[in-house]
Amino acid sequence: MAMKYTIPHxxxxxxxxxxxxxxxxxxxxxxxxxxxxxxxxxxxxxxxVHQFGLTWIVTDYQLFIQRLPKxxxxxxxxTQAIEYNKYFCYRNxxxxxxxGEELVRIETIFVLMNIDTRKMSSVPEExxxxxxxxxxxxxxxxPKIETIESGEKLPFRVRFYDIDxxxxxxxxxxxxxxxxxxxxxxxxxxxxxxxxxRFDKEVEYGNEIDSHFEIIEESGEISTHHEIKIGEEVxxxxxxxxxVRN
Amino acid sequence: MAMKYTIPHxxxxxxxxxxxxxxxxxxxxxxxxxxxxxxxxxxxxxxxVHQFGLTWIVTDYQLFIQRLPKxxxxxxxxTQAIEYNKYFCYRNxxxxxxxGEELVRIETIFVLMNIDTRKMSSVPEExxxxxxxxxxxxxxxxPKIETIESGEKLPFRVRFYDIDxxxxxxxxxxxxxxxxxxxxxxxxxxxxxxxxxRFDKEVEYGNEIDSHFEIIEESGEISTHHEIKIGEEVxxxxxxxxxVRN
Numbered sequence: 240m241a242m243k244y245t246i247p248h249x250x251x252x253x254x255x256x257x258x259x260x261x262x263x264x265x266x267x268x269x270x271x272x273x274x275x276x277x278x279x280x281x282x283x284x285x286x287x288v289h290q291f292g293l294t295w296i297v298t299d300y301q302l303f304i305q306r307l308p309k310x311x312x313x314x315x316x317x318t319q320a321i322e323y324n325k326y327f328c329y330r331n332x333x334x335x336x337x338x339g340e341e342l343v344r345i346e347t348i349f350v351l352m353n354i355d356t357r358k359m360s361s362v363p364e365e366x367x368x369x370x371x372x373x374x375x376x377x378x379x380x381x382p383k384i385e386t387i388e389s390g391e392k393l394p395f396r397v398r399f400y401d402i403d404x405x406x407x408x409x410x411x412x413x414x415x416x417x418x419x420x421x422x423x424x425x426x427x428x429x430x431x432x433x434x435x436x437r438f439d440k441e442v443e444y445g446n447e448i449d450s451h452f453e454i455i456e457e458s459g460e461i462s463t464h465h466e467i468k469i470g471e472e473v474x475x476x477x478x479x480x481x482x483v484r485n
Numbered sequence: 486m487a488m489k490y491t492i493p494h495x496x497x498x499x500x501x502x503x504x505x506x507x508x509x510x511x512x513x514x515x516x517x518x519x520x521x522x523x524x525x526x527x528x529x530x531x532x533x534v535h536q537f538g539l540t541w542i543v544t545d546y547q548l549f550i551q552r553l554p555k556x557x558x559x560x561x562x563x564t565q566a567i568e569y570n571k572y573f574c575y576r577n578x579x580x581x582x583x584x585g586e587e588l589v590r591i592e593t594i595f596v597l598m599n600i601d602t603r604k605m606s607s608v609p610e611e612x613x614x615x616x617x618x619x620x621x622x623x624x625x626x627x628p629k630i631e632t633i634e635s636g637e638k639l640p641f642r643v644r645f646y647d648i649d650x651x652x653x654x655x656x657x658x659x660x661x662x663x664x665x666x667x668x669x670x671x672x673x674x675x676x677x678x679x680x681x682x683r684f685d686k687e688v689e690y691g692n693e694i695d696s697h698f699e700i701i702e703e704s705g706e707i708s709t710h711h712e713i714k715i716g717e718e719v720x721x722x723x724x725x726x727x728x729v730r731n
Contacts, residue, residue, distance in 0.1 A: 251514075251518055252517075252518070252521070252649065252650065253514045253517075253518075253649075253655065253657065255649075255650070256645065256646055256648070256649075257645075257648050257649065257650060257652060259650055262646060264646075268497075268499045271498075271499075272497055272498070272499075275498070310650070398661065398665045399502065399503075399664070399665045399667075399668070399669055399672050400502055400508060400510075400661045400664075400665060402502075402503050403498070403499075403503065404498065404501070404503060404505055404556070406503060409499065411499065415644065415646045418645070418646075419644045419645045419646060421645075422645070423645055423690055423691075426645050444669055445669075
């Protein structure tokens with residue numbers, strides 16, 4: 240059984256939107272912080288991974304949301320590197336109340352990328368061993384992402400503060416591009432209950448992207464489809480489900 | 486002597502830009518968090534102030550930067566509500582290393598605004614007394630902000646995630662609008678050593694603003710002037726000084 244690692248976190252006002260609940264991008268940022276702290280505690284931090292000429296990237300996040308954490312709430316953020324195969328590492332996160340109630344579960348796929356060639360690398364034993372993840376031969380697929388049939392779009396220019404230490408647009412920024420286009424009325428009426436996002440290509444400084452979206456209402460269920468494109472090329476895609484806010 | 490209040494803070498990767506140093510907007514966000522915690526500890530939190538139909542707003546920040554905090558660095562954030570007069574409260578912040586070295590000093594002016602009329606209110610004793618600030622009759626002026634003589638501009642649309650619980654654009658967002666326009670080469674070559682920002686009017690959701698700027702080089706000193714405008718009207722203005730990064 241892989242090791243779990245937990246950090247406490249108090250939800251700060253600037254991690255919340257106008258609803259007073261935590262944004263998806265803040266939840267993902269805090270989750271990644273927990274996994275970085277686990278890696279540091281196992282001496283498998285960024286510098287160790289860089290010795291192999293490699294860096295971690297996340298290709299998929301699935302968020303299962305029971306309830307969004309609220310401003311001022313004290314939560315626990317737990318992470319576990321569940322299992323891995325030759326190329327893919329599966330890591331879960333849980334955000335829960337101090338009393339142990341699960342608020343959000345996040346399932347992710349991590350891969351190692353060669354810093355020079357930008358190509359995917361197989362996972363070296365020296366990097367993965369300390370997490371005590373289960374080694375498997377099977378490749379666990381995340382659900383297919385439904386594409387947009389007929390939608391609208393808004394353009395976004397990549398800003399300086401959107402890029403991170405790897406010179407690429409930080410994952411959190413894609414969440415904001417995708418959701419902002421839904422507009423104030425939608426985002427104050429509905430809260431996300433599920434989101435699956437996949438990163439296909441890296442957007443860079445100087446790019447201008449289009450955030451395409453489609454809102455689908457089917458037998459009272461609201462779902463949305465999202466694509467971040469440059470011209471005709473898809474860089475990032477997502478599906479989400481929504482519920483009326485309390 | 487007014488009471489000081491200190492919180493520890495570890496600089497997280499998502500508070501830093503591509504240089505690996507903390508952004509001005511993150512420093513201000515953490516500073517505001519410290520002052521909110523002090524207010525809560527004195528039972529003068531948001532709810533208490535709302536009983537008077539009032540809310541705090543910051544009109545001016547002056548940042549004096551010796552060195553920007555780095556990713557992973559553990560710092561102390563201290564705040565002190567120095568003094569006040571009928572309308573204006575002067576609050577200072579310091580970000581320092583654990584060894585006590587001062588990295589950044591932030592001087593601010595807070596005012597109380599009536600939530601309904603959006604007008605400035607005089608400062609009730611019941612709200613200010615527990616901070617033990619000095620009461621003065623003098624009005625302390627911050628330096629004049631130099632306007633732009635001939636500059637360039639870029640437009641920004643207010644996004645959903647730019648607005649906070651007060652339905653207004655969060656202060657931190659103005660920093661990013663103002664600095665983003667300087668571009669990658671400038672922002673990786675230079676670090677800010679000083680910034681004075683003044684908030685004149687409130688930008689709201691649905692607005693599109695122009696971020697005007699001018700870069701001035703005089704006897705080897707680099708400074709920049711900034712204005713956030715809607716049409717001809719100035720909503721926010723700033724002056725900054727810059728040094729070559731180490």
